[in-house]
Amino acid sequence: MLHGTAIIFTSFAYLGLLFAIAYFADKRADAGRSVIASPYIYSLSLAVYATAWTFYGSVGRAASDGIGFLPIYIGPTLMIALWWVVLRKILRISKQNRITSLADFIASRYGKSALLGGLVTIIAIIGILPYISLQLKAVSNSFTILVQYPEIIMPITVGETPAREDTALWVAMILAAFTIAFGTRHLDVAEHHQGMVAAIAFESLVKLLAFLAVGVFVTFGIYNGFGDLFARAAAVPKLRAMMTPLEGVAGGYANWVWLTILSMMAIMFLPRQFQVAVVENVDEKHLSKAIWLFPVYMLAINIFVLPIAFGGLLRFPDGTVDADTFVLTLPMAEKHELLALLVFIGGLSAATGMIIVETIALSTMVCNDLVMPVLLRLRGLRLNERPDLTRLLLGIRRGAIVLILILGYLYFRLAGEAYALVSIGLISFAAVAQFAPAILGGIFWKGGTRAGALWGLSAGFGIWLYTLLLPAIARSGWLPGSLLDDGPFGIALLRPLQLFGLAGLDSISHAMIWSMIANVGAYILVSLSASPNADEHRQASVFVDVFRHTGEAGGARFWRGTASVPDLYSLLARFLGTAAADGAFVEYASAKGLAWPDPALLADAGLVHYVEVQLAGAIGGASARIMVASVVKEETLTIEEVRDILDEASQVVVYSHRLEQKSHELEAATAELREANERLKELDRLKDDFVSTVTHELRTPLTSIRAFTEILLDDPEVELGQRKKFLGIITKETERLTRLINQVLDLAKIESGNAEWAETDVDLKDVISDTLGAMGQVFKERNIEVAVHLPDKVPLVTADLDRMIQVMLNLLSNAAKFCDAGNGRVEISLVERGASLQVDVRDNGRGISPEHQTEIFSKFHQVGDTLTDKPHGSGLGLHISRQIIEHFGGRLWVESDLGCGACFSFTVPTRVSARAGYTSVPSPIGASE
Amino acid sequence: MSEFQSKGQRFVALCMLGLVLFNYPILALFNVSGTVLGVPVLYAYLFVAWAALIALMVIVAETVD
Numbered sequence: 001m002l003h004g005t006a007i008i009f010t011s012f013a014y015l016g017l018l019f020a021i022a023y024f025a026d027k028r029a030d031a032g033r034s035v036i037a038s039p040y041i042y043s044l045s046l047a048v049y050a051t052a053w054t055f056y057g058s059v060g061r062a063a064s065d066g067i068g069f070l071p072i073y074i075g076p077t078l079m080i081a082l083w084w085v086v087l088r089k090i091l092r093i094s095k096q097n098r099i100t101s102l103a104d105f106i107a108s109r110y111g112k113s114a115l116l117g118g119l120v121t122i123i124a125i126i127g128i129l130p131y132i133s134l135q136l137k138a139v140s141n142s143f144t145i146l147v148q149y150p151e152i153i154m155p156i157t158v159g160e161t162p163a164r165e166d167t168a169l170w171v172a173m174i175l176a177a178f179t180i181a182f183g184t185r186h187l188d189v190a191e192h193h194q195g196m197v198a199a200i201a202f203e204s205l206v207k208l209l210a211f212l213a214v215g216v217f218v219t220f221g222i223y224n225g226f227g228d229l230f231a232r233a234a235a236v237p238k239l240r241a242m243m244t245p246l247e248g249v250a251g252g253y254a255n256w257v258w259l260t261i262l263s264m265m266a267i268m269f270l271p272r273q274f275q276v277a278v279v280e281n282v283d284e285k286h287l288s289k290a291i292w293l294f295p296v297y298m299l300a301i302n303i304f305v306l307p308i309a310f311g312g313l314l315r316f317p318d319g320t321v322d323a324d325t326f327v328l329t330l331p332m333a334e335k336h337e338l339l340a341l342l343v344f345i346g347g348l349s350a351a352t353g354m355i356i357v358e359t360i361a362l363s364t365m366v367c368n369d370l371v372m373p374v375l376l377r378l379r380g381l382r383l384n385e386r387p388d389l390t391r392l393l394l395g396i397r398r399g400a401i402v403l404i405l406i407l408g409y410l411y412f413r414l415a416g417e418a419y420a421l422v423s424i425g426l427i428s429f430a431a432v433a434q435f436a437p438a439i440l441g442g443i444f445w446k447g448g449t450r451a452g453a454l455w456g457l458s459a460g461f462g463i464w465l466y467t468l469l470l471p472a473i474a475r476s477g478w479l480p481g482s483l484l485d486d487g488p489f490g491i492a493l494l495r496p497l498q499l500f501g502l503a504g505l506d507s508i509s510h511a512m513i514w515s516m517i518a519n520v521g522a523y524i525l526v527s528l529s530a531s532p533n534a535d536e537h538r539q540a541s542v543f544v545d546v547f548r549h550t551g552e553a554g555g556a557r558f559w560r561g562t563a564s565v566p567d568l569y570s571l572l573a574r575f576l577g578t579a580a581a582d583g584a585f586v587e588y589a590s591a592k593g594l595a596w597p598d599p600a601l602l603a604d605a606g607l608v609h610y611v612e613v614q615l616a617g618a619i620g621g622a623s624a625r626i627m628v629a630s631v632v633k634e635e636t637l638t639i640e641e642v643r644d645i646l647d648e649a650s651q652v653v654v655y656s657h658r659l660e661q662k663s664h665e666l667e668a669a670t671a672e673l674r675e676a677n678e679r680l681k682e683l684d685r686l687k688d689d690f691v692s693t694v695t696h697e698l699r700t701p702l703t704s705i706r707a708f709t710e711i712l713l714d715d716p717e718v719e720l721g722q723r724k725k726f727l728g729i730i731t732k733e734t735e736r737l738t739r740l741i742n743q744v745l746d747l748a749k750i751e752s753g754n755a756e757w758a759e760t761d762v763d764l765k766d767v768i769s770d771t772l773g774a775m776g777q778v779f780k781e782r783n784i785e786v787a788v789h790l791p792d793k794v795p796l797v798t799a800d801l802d803r804m805i806q807v808m809l810n811l812l813s814n815a816a817k818f819c820d821a822g823n824g825r826v827e828i829s830l831v832e833r834g835a836s837l838q839v840d841v842r843d844n845g846r847g848i849s850p851e852h853q854t855e856i857f858s859k860f861h862q863v864g865d866t867l868t869d870k871p872h873g874s875g876l877g878l879h880i881s882r883q884i885i886e887h888f889g890g891r892l893w894v895e896s897d898l899g900c901g902a903c904f905s906f907t908v909p910t911r912v913s914a915r916a917g918y919t920s921v922p923s924p925i926g927a928s929e
Numbered sequence: 930m931s932e933f934q935s936k937g938q939r940f941v942a943l944c945m946l947g948l949v950l951f952n953y954p955i956l957a958l959f960n961v962s963g964t965v966l967g968v969p970v971l972y973a974y975l976f977v978a979w980a981a982l983i984a985l986m987v988i989v990a991e992t993v994d
Contacts, residue, residue, distance in 0.1 A: 070975060074951050077979065081944035081986060085937045227967020234969075243969040244960050253953040260951065291940075292987040299979055306972060 004147045007344065011143075014206075014345050015174050015352070021202050022182045022195030029194035036197045037282050039289035044201035045276045046294045047208070049076065049267060050301055052138035052351035053131075053425040055207055056324045058302070062309035063323035066242035071256055073302050075263030077295040087268070087277060088287060089443050093546045094278050098617035101361060102274045102435060103369040106457075108621035109442040109543050110450035111535030117369030117622050119454065120435065123461050124271050124365060125404070126469075127431025128358055130424040132408035133415065135351035140168040140412070142328055142347045146340060152329050154322055171348075172409045175355050176402050183360040184397045193360065197280050200357060203349035208301055210346025214327050215304020217339055218311040222330070226307060233310040236317075258509035262426065265433035271361035272354060279361075355405070363400035368620030371396050376626050390577045393618060415476065426508050427468045434460035434515060437523045446540040452527030460519025463499075467511040471496045563603040563632035568611045571631050575618050584614050608632055690859060697740055697875070701733035743876040747859070750883045757887065761796040761911060762804055764830055764837050771808040772828070778816050784824035794830060794837055795910040799888045804908075807884050807892075810877040811841045811904050818845035818902070836890065836907040844901040853894055857882050881906075939989045943982065950978045 025035045035041070054072075061069040079086075090105070099105045102124065107117030144167075145152070182195040223229040233239040267273055281287075312326030321329050328347070331339040372393075437460070438453040474484050474496075487495040494500075497507055499514050532540065573581035582596070588610050589596040601607070608628060615624035708726040712718060718726070749755040768790065779786050815826045820843075827842040848856060859879050878892075885892040885906045896902035949955060959974035966973070 067971060067975060071951075074947075074975075074979060077982065078944050078947040078951070081940045081947060081982075084940040084990075225967070227964075230964060230967055230969055230972075234964075240962075244962055244971060253956065256956070257952060288990045291990045292983055295983045295986065299976070299983060303976065 007143065007146055007341065010341060010345065011348060014348065015178070018199045018202070018352070019178060019181070022178070022199040024195075025198030026182065026185065026195035029192075034194060034282065036194050036201070036280075039286040040293065041197065041201045042276075042281065042283075042286040043290040043293035043297065044204040045197050045280065046273070046290060047204035047297045047301075048200050048272055048276055048353045048357050049270070050204070050207065050298070050350060051131075051354035051425075052135050052347050054301065055211060055347045055350040056138055056142070056327055057425060058305045059309045059312065059326045060322070060324035062305050063313055063326065066306070068256070068259075069305065070302065071259035072263045073298040075260040076267035076298060078260070079264035079267050080291055080295055083287060083291055086440070086443070088284065089546060090439075091278055091281055091284050091287070093443065093543050095284075096546060096613075097542070097621065098613045099621065100279050100617055101365045101368060101620070102269065102271050102439075103365040104616070104620045104622075105274075105278075106435065106438050106442065106453065107369060108616070109438075109539055110448070110453045111533065111539050112622045112625040113450045113454075114369070114373035114622035114626075116450060116453055116457075117365075117620060118373065119457055121362075121365040121369045123431060123434060123457065125362060127428050127464075128271060128362060129404070129407055130411055130415070131428040132355055132358055132404070133412035134424050135355050136168040136172060136408060136412045139171050139348055139351045140166065141325070142344050143167040145325055145328055146332070146344050149332055149337065149340065150335065152321060152332055154320070154325070168409060168412055171352065172355075172405045175352055175359070176405045178352075179356050179359050179363075179401050179405075180398050183356070183363070183401065184394050186394075192280060192282060196356060196360065197276065200276065200353050203353040204297070206349040207346045207353070208297065210342050210349075211301055211327070212304065213339060214331060214343055215308060217334075217336065218330055219304060219307045222311060222315075222334060223307075229307050229310055232314060236314070239310060239313055255506050255509050258505075258512050259426075262429050262433055262508065262512055265436045266429040269432040269435040269439065270358075270429075271365065271432070272357040275357050275361035275364075279364075355408075359401050359404050362404050363397045366400040366404075367393060367396045368618075368623060371400075372619050372623040373626070376623055387574060388577065389574045393575065424472070427472060430468055430508060430511055430515065431461070431464055433512065434464060434519055437516075437520045441523060441527075442540075443543055443546075446537075446544045447527055447532075448523065448540065449527045449530065449532045449536050451530060452523045452525075455526040456519045456521075456523030459522040460515040463515035463518050464511060467496050467499055467514060468507060471507060561608070561633050563608050565601055565603045565607070567631040568603060568607060568628075571627060572611055572614060575615055575627070584610075603632075693859065693875075694740075694744055698737065701737045701740070705730050705733045705737075740876070743880060747876055747880055747883070750880065750887070757803070758800045759798055760801060762799045762801050763794070763796055764804070764839060764908065765790050765794060767801065767804045767808055768828060768830060768839070771805055771812055774809065775812045775816065778813070779824075779826070782816060782819065782824060783822075784816060784819050784826055787825070787827045789827070789829040791830065791832070794832060797837060797888070797908045798911045799908060800884075803884045807881040807906065808839075810881045811906075814877065814904070815841050815843040815845075819843045820845055820901075832910070833907065836909040838905055838907045840903055840905045842901060842903040847898045847900050848894060848896040848902050849898045853896060856894065857892070936989065940986070943985055943989060946985075947982050950982065951975070 028035050036045075058069045058072075093099065094105065097108055099108055103117045103120035106120050107113050110116050145154070178199075179196075182199070183193055185193075185195075219226060219229055223232065230243075234243065268277075308326055308330065309323065312321070312323060312330055315330060315333055316326075328340060328343050331343060434457055437456050438448070441448045442453070470479070471484055473479050474481060484495065484497055486492065492501075497510065499510070502510060502513070505513070569581060569585060572584060576584070585601075586596045588607065589598060589601055592601070594601055612624050612628045615627060618624075619627070708730050712723065712726055746755070768788065772786065772788065812826070812828075816824075819826060823844070825844045827840070829840045829842075831838050831840075857878050859876060882892040885908065888908050890906055890908040892904070892906040894902055894904050956971075959971050961970055963970050964973075
């Protein structure tokens with residue numbers, strides 16, 4: 001049995017649970033283990049969008065025009081797709097500037113204008129207050145209906161309830177207590193209310209589960225699934241017509257589109273949405289999950305709206321039951337007490353969640369953007385001299401919360417069943433949509449000015465008052481109906497619902513069209529008609545370029561003046577309390593690598609800006625500016641100076657980009673230079689070695705020539721035999737000298753690239769036989785056996801004939817020199833290996849040890865002990881030979897084992913054309929391979 | 930920055946897709962009598978298109994870096 005007491009007990013238990021959750025979350029937050037630091041909690045808290053108006057009202061709307069309720073949830077989905085661009089920017093701006101409300105955001109953007117902040121606050125209160133009343137009414141109505149169980153009687157026929165039994169009053173009082181307890185516990189510069197957010201997330205879960213439970217019950221409990229339900233509904237002609245509702249209705253699609261646009265604005269600019277999405281956001285990264293989780297939530301809570309609406313219309317065909325109550329009355333009619341109770345709790349959670357967040361958001365606005373700016377300007381109050389203002393701030397907020405809830409309750413009691421309350425949901429949406437031009441324009445367009453925003457907001461709000469609120473009041477019977485039918489003073493063009501004769505749309509679309517034209521038009525026209533002043537220009541840059549200037553120092557660039565650290569500290573302490581002020585200063589000082597207090601801490605532009613931002617978190621941007629200005633001597637920047645700073649900044653960015661590029665280029669050039677320098681040093685060292693070796697080599701023959709000439713000169717008595725011998729030595733040494741000089745010259749030419757190469761087709765067989773002919777005498781003298789293996793025909797190579805002979809001579813004379821003295825044997829062979837010819841010259845001398853095998857190819861290297869052995873050559877021959885072979889693309893190397901002779905080999909690539917001609921006549925060797 | 934821009938651009942494209950899907954004249958194509966699996970065509974279309982749009986948003990939000 002559902003008694004009033006049971007329902008009341010359950011309600012209190014539920015609200016008690018909310019207190020417990022919020023208390024627990026706050027305790028956890030104080031301990032540094034936040035429970036709301038999760039994208040899931042963030043997404044659920046965003047679902048505060050779904051109020052009692054969604055919970056009960058969606059079905060009501062669906063019952064009257066079918067799918068027409070859906071744009072209210074599809075619109076937000078489309079807007080959320082833009083959140084990555086729009087909300088991320090708003091989040092970043094708000095965090096950098098410690099913005100804690102919608103009013104503060106707009107006021108800060110347009111030069112920290114207190115007037116603008118106040119206007120936004122007033123619009124928000126007028127627009128939202130009735131919406132809060134609607135929630136109270138939903139709770140009250142659902143309670144009244146539930147209490148009648150098992151009868152189903154509409155509240156309108158129940159009559160007045162005594163105040164003692166007025167659920168709305170009780171709920172308002174409990175919510176005031178909750179909001180004060182968890183919304184104004186202490187002054188937090190970041191304005192995070194973790195306990196409140198945790199409770200809201202829980203409420204979102206409850207209302208979703210409750211609604212899904214009813215949906216499943218109606219669809220699958222009363223009927224046999226969607227198909228059965230829609231089939232039965234289609235049997236009723238009136239319901240069948242609702243299934244294609246966009247047809248036939250005048251402006252059907254236009255209404256749909258405007259409702260979509262309206263909801264797109266609402267999801268961003270309802271104060272409670274701004275509160276949970278921006279102010280309570282603890283981590284920007286949560287956005288990427290919330291972007292799809294929240295739409296999923298909205299999809300889920302809408303799936304059963306149509307089934308419940310049709311189910312209700314089928315169950316109560318006579319129209320005695322208000323469609324807004326189907327969610328509750330269907331389980332009641334089916335005698336499902338517990339489900340009905342769950343629905344009541346779900347509706348309660350939807351209503352309380354909205355009221356709590358909306359009240360906190362509005363109280364922050366009232367305190368920071370309405371009351372504080374006025375109080376701070378009233379010099380008689382001497383607020384500047386009060387040591388601790390935190391209690392005053394908290395007091396104002398608590399007062400604002402109580403006042404808002406009292407006003408909401410009174411509106412509900414007064415308006416009751418009036419039209420002004422029933423249709424208020426969308427009317428509230430239209431009110432907050434007026435913020436859109438000023439905010440969206442403000443974060444993407446630097447040209448928007450304070451005057452533009454003021455005029456735009458005023459014009460849009462004025463149209464809203466005239467085309468939506470005025471008709472709502474008139475329909476409630478508080479103004480003569482002729483105002484709507486004939487227009488004021490009988491001027492038909494000014495009829496509020498057909499302004500300037502625009503007819504055929506529903507009142508919301510009609511109001512949206514005119515208010516948006518007025519709002520956007522005034523905002524742009526007024527903004528363009530006068531240039532912004534220095535403050536506006538500065539703030540425009542801070543907001544629009546938020547991603548370009550990282551850190552909180554972004555705004556500090558614009559400040560010039562003098563301040564003192566103690567003044568700034570005491571200012572902060574007055575508004576935040578000493579503990580929070582100490583914390584803030586410690587944070588600032590440690591970021592600068594200093595301790596607090598530290599005399600080295602300078603009251604520079606950075607600190608002044610930091611203090612202003614901290615203060616803005618507590619009392620709003622406009623008030624913070626006034627307060628900071630009262631303790632520092634500020635030089636007023638002219639608009640030209642602000643422009644200069646901005647230009648400077650953008651130029652600095654460009655310069656630094658260029659500079660970075662230049663420095664990269666410079667680094668690369670430096671590396672190249674270093675490398676070149678290393679090479680030069682190496683070459684220089686080689687040259688020094690070369691010069692000293694050459695001089696040494698030149699001196700040896702010169703010394704002996706000189707010695708023998710001196711002997712001959714000094715002693716004319718030298719006998720003929722001796723004399724001949726001496727002259728022979730002199731001649732030989734001179735030849736050696738000449739050869740050495742020729743070779744040095746030769747080497748110099750080759751290495752400098754100045755050598756002349758006479759490239760012709762050379763037959764290596766000819767080269768070998770010519771050289772052997774020239775060397776024949778030498779071999780014969782030394783009694784060396786020469787064996788030659790030459791193929792019949794080899795391809796030609798491209799080379800310089802004389803150079804090739806030079807190489808061959810060098811190798812053969814080396815072989816002759818180092819051959820076994822008594823039993824010398826030299827083998828010469830020529831073979832074709834792939835695309836080159838290979839010549840091997842093998843001797844049977846003592847061989848070359850492996851450590852010498854590379855050295856013999858370097859300049860002036862001679863194998864053997866230079867002290868005991870007489871040098872056998874210049875030491876340049878092999879080096880030059882290798883240069884020559886390499887010049888023609890070949891390779892010169894040696895293979896040797898000590899004691900087993902040495903084999904010098906070189907290859908020269910064959911000429912391609914010659915090779916092509918040759919392959920038609922294969923050589924015996926080539927064939928045998 | 931480029932990472933955010935590309936993600937942002939994809940989201941803007943999704944929003945534009947949604948504006949087309951849930952607007953005249955696409956909407957009019959489905960504003961006809963008849964049912965899909967027992968559900969009126971218009972209702973079925975709106976919920977399926979909505980779910981598909983959210984699915985695309987999941988992909989962009991969770992996979993694009």
